[in-house]
Amino acid sequence: MTTALRDLIANPNAAELELVARYGMQPEDVRRERLFGAFAQSGLPNRRMEAWKWTDFKAALTTLDRPSTASVEDPIPYDGALVFKFTPTGFEAPADLPNGLSVFEKGEAQALGAAEDVPMGALAASLAGEKSRPATVLLEVTSSDLPRLHFQFSGAGEASFARIVIVVRPGMAVTVSESHLGGAGLEASVIEFGLQKNASAVRTIYQRGSREEAVASTALVHLDAEAQYTQTTLSFGAKLARLETRVTHQEPSASVTLNAAYLVGKGLHTDITTHVRHGANSCVTRQLTKGAVLDGGTGVFQGKFFVPRTAGQYTDADMQHKALLLEDGAVVFAKPELEIYADDVECAHGNTCGALDDNQLFYMRQRGIPEKTARALLTQAFVAEALEEAGELEELLRGEAEAWLGAA
Amino acid sequence: MRTMLKIENLTATVGDEDDAKTIINGLTLEVPKGEVHAIMGPNGAGKSTLSYVLTGRDGYEVTGGSATLNGDDILDMDPEERAAKGLFLSFQYPVEIPGVPVMTFVRAAMNAQRKTRGEDEISAPDFIKKSREVGKALKLDAEMLKRALNVGFSGGEKKRLEIYQMMMLEPNFLILDETDSGLDIDALKTVSDGVNAMRSPDRGMLVITHYQRLLDHIKPDKVHVLSKGRIVATGGPELALRLEKEGYEGILGEVA
Numbered sequence: 001m002t003t004a005l006r007d008l009i010a011n012p013n014a015a016e017l018e019l020v021a022r023y024g025m026q027p028e029d030v031r032r033e034r035l036f037g038a039f040a041q042s043g044l045p046n047r048r049m050e051a052w053k054w055t056d057f058k059a060a061l062t063t064l065d066r067p068s069t070a071s072v073e074d075p076i077p078y079d080g081a082l083v084f085k086f087t088p089t090g091f092e093a094p095a096d097l098p099n100g101l102s103v104f105e106k107g108e109a110q111a112l113g114a115a116e117d118v119p120m121g122a123l124a125a126s127l128a129g130e131k132s133r134p135a136t137v138l139l140e141v142t143s144s145d146l147p148r149l150h151f152q153f154s155g156a157g158e159a160s161f162a163r164i165v166i167v168v169r170p171g172m173a174v175t176v177s178e179s180h181l182g183g184a185g186l187e188a189s190v191i192e193f194g195l196q197k198n199a200s201a202v203r204t205i206y207q208r209g210s211r212e213e214a215v216a217s218t219a220l221v222h223l224d225a226e227a228q229y230t231q232t233t234l235s236f237g238a239k240l241a242r243l244e245t246r247v248t249h250q251e252p253s254a255s256v257t258l259n260a261a262y263l264v265g266k267g268l269h270t271d272i273t274t275h276v277r278h279g280a281n282s283c284v285t286r287q288l289t290k291g292a293v294l295d296g297g298t299g300v301f302q303g304k305f306f307v308p309r310t311a312g313q314y315t316d317a318d319m320q321h322k323a324l325l326l327e328d329g330a331v332v333f334a335k336p337e338l339e340i341y342a343d344d345v346e347c348a349h350g351n352t353c354g355a356l357d358d359n360q361l362f363y364m365r366q367r368g369i370p371e372k373t374a375r376a377l378l379t380q381a382f383v384a385e386a387l388e389e390a391g392e393l394e395e396l397l398r399g400e401a402e403a404w405l406g407a408a
Numbered sequence: 409m410r411t412m413l414k415i416e417n418l419t420a421t422v423g424d425e426d427d428a429k430t431i432i433n434g435l436t437l438e439v440p441k442g443e444v445h446a447i448m449g450p451n452g453a454g455k456s457t458l459s460y461v462l463t464g465r466d467g468y469e470v471t472g473g474s475a476t477l478n479g480d481d482i483l484d485m486d487p488e489e490r491a492a493k494g495l496f497l498s499f500q501y502p503v504e505i506p507g508v509p510v511m512t513f514v515r516a517a518m519n520a521q522r523k524t525r526g527e528d529e530i531s532a533p534d535f536i537k538k539s540r541e542v543g544k545a546l547k548l549d550a551e552m553l554k555r556a557l558n559v560g561f562s563g564g565e566k567k568r569l570e571i572y573q574m575m576m577l578e579p580n581f582l583i584l585d586e587t588d589s590g591l592d593i594d595a596l597k598t599v600s601d602g603v604n605a606m607r608s609p610d611r612g613m614l615v616i617t618h619y620q621r622l623l624d625h626i627k628p629d630k631v632h633v634l635s636k637g638r639i640v641a642t643g644g645p646e647l648a649l650r651l652e653k654e655g656y657e658g659i660l661g662e663v664a
């Protein structure tokens with residue numbers, strides 16, 4: 001069977017062959033086969049695929065190598081959080097769970113809807129059972145009083161895969177944080193949120209990696225009626241980092257905030273990709289992405305709102321992407337898209353990309369603020385707007401952004 | 409008489425190298441310590457350009473002459489160095505700084521200047537106390553000082569905030585570029601009181617204005633007329649009154 005799958009990947013490179021071999025070492029399972037098959041259709045995503053034209057995993061990952069760089073320290077405090085760790089040796093869950101949270105560690109792969117749309121998510125789901133990790137970590141939230149759930153992904157050699165499913169029962173609320181700290185040649189994870197009627201989730205993602213690592217984080221979010229989802233990402237990139245979120249408003253009156261800040265230095269690449277389907281009436285989406293890129297860094301923003309004709313009336317959606325090119329040689333690619341078939345909708349988008357304003361810089365320098373400090377202050381203020389919805393972690397994310405700008 | 413600002417035969421251009429345009433054209437001017445000099449002149453004469461050349465804005469190239477402040481050549485200094493030397497410009501068009509609250513901004517500026525001068529930072533309580541005093545003197549709403557600098561502020565509010573910054577930073581040489589424009593009658597009085605409170609034997613001021621009205625409040629020691637990039641007439645306060653009556657044409661016709 002592995003041979004057949006292997007043949008599915010056109011011109012496999014060494015990394016893809018290794019992924020096939022790893023798949024072959026997993027127990028046989030129809031659902032796993034389907035997941036890996038969804039990945040194998042394309043193999044590692046590459047520039048010939050429209051959705052990956054700026055983020056080419058196949059070119060970047062010719063082999064699966066352990067990076068020479070270690071994981072960075074996790075800046076997100078535990079603070080009584082329930083910490084789940086995906087480590088080099090496996091998986092650690094908190095010993096004691098409070099009432100209102102059930103955790104199921106599933107050995108078998110679970111089906112993944114629209115797996116073909118998210119090849120890296122499908123890959124993560126098919127190989128998540130490696131290193132004696134659960135194939136799926138399933139969490140069920142039946143309380144609104146849980147401490148924050150924290151997921152930490154750190155150093156797992158050549159490759160690290162994980163899958164998490166979080167179901168929030170009607171009317172319940174949960175706060176989730178995630179740290180992707182590097183230390184694996186390829187770290188791919190897929191996290192799914194099922195938010196039932198009037199449930200809510202606040203999710204914060206921190207990602208930092210080296211020039212020797214590729215990261216693919218895929219999130220699939222489904223909202224029932226009146227559910228609310230607020231996501232804030234702070235990404236510093238890696239050799240390639242793709243942080244993808246696909247949201248489906250599947251019942252009326254749900255609301256989503258999707259914010260992200262990317263700060264990218266030399267030799268690093270961050271890709272923020274989102275897809276929001278307004279598949280029910282009267283849903284709201286607010287999206288703000290802000291980026292700041294140095295010489296030799298690359299930022300990618302791809303956002304899409306899709307509003308079908310049959311559903312999606314009274315959609316209220318706004319997408320803003322603003323990037324600062326801090327130095328000559330910084331690169332930003334942006335593709336904001338609205339695809340709207342329903343007629344009674346309010347959808348807006350904006351996209352800007354440019355350098356810091358000379359008038360502002362001169363004004364600040366006239367007041368005695370040195371140029372470097374003036375640049376850092378303006379950039380900080382610019383980026384901070386995208387972190388404002390991160391709740392209890394806003395200050396921390398701001399601090400991380402400021403530290404990066406201070407050193408840049 | 410101790411000269412504070414001394415400008416000699418200054419020429420400066422704006423624009424790209426290939427189509428540089430001479431705006432300041434052989435300008436000579438001296439402001440002694442403790443004096444307030446007004447500069448008046450037609451639109452486009454080069455008044456704002458002079459203030460930008462003196463404060464070191466990019467895009468303005470000095471092609472001849474000199475400018476010193478307390479004997480130091482300022483033209484080779486970075487804008488922030490000139491600011492730390494005590495040079496302050498109240499902008500004709502104050503700039504919006506999104507996301508940076510007024511007080512955060514001014515404190516950063518104050519501490520940066522102090523650092524350059526080798527002084528200690530101001531403590532948070534001292535800063536807040538001072539800000540409260542200055543805010544009160546200028547009748548500024550405390551809430552306003554927490555908002556992002558100049559963002560969404562009215563024209564008059566922006567001008568008042570320029571003076572707030574000036575009173576906080578206590579510079580020793582002030583250039584006010586049309587600070588009166590956009591101010592209502594009461595605000596003009598408040599702002600002028602603030603500026604007058606800054607008058608001291610150790611400070612010099614250059615007040616750029618189109619209107620005698622401001623000079624009723626801030627009484628100048630001398631009035632200069634700037635036209636086509638140079639000072640073409642100098643006199644006492646009566647010169648401003650004459651300009652008000654006769655317009656520039658009368659006076660410029662006479663000197664031309």
Ligand SMILES: Nc1ncnc2c1ncn2[C@@H]1O[C@H](COP(=O)(O)OP(=O)(O)OP(=O)(O)O)[C@@H](O)[C@H]1O
Pocket residue numbers: 422423429431449450451452453454455456457458467500
């Ligand atoms: N960057 C620039 N490029 C080209 N011309 C410029 C530039 N900056 C200023 N100028 C020109 O220089 C001249 C002087 O402008 P400046 O702003 O100094 O005038 P001003 O005396 O302050 O006038 P006002 O009373 O209207 O404020 C004007 O003709 C203006 O158009």
Ligand SMILES: [Mg+2]
Pocket residue numbers: 455456457500585
């Ligand atoms: Mg002017």
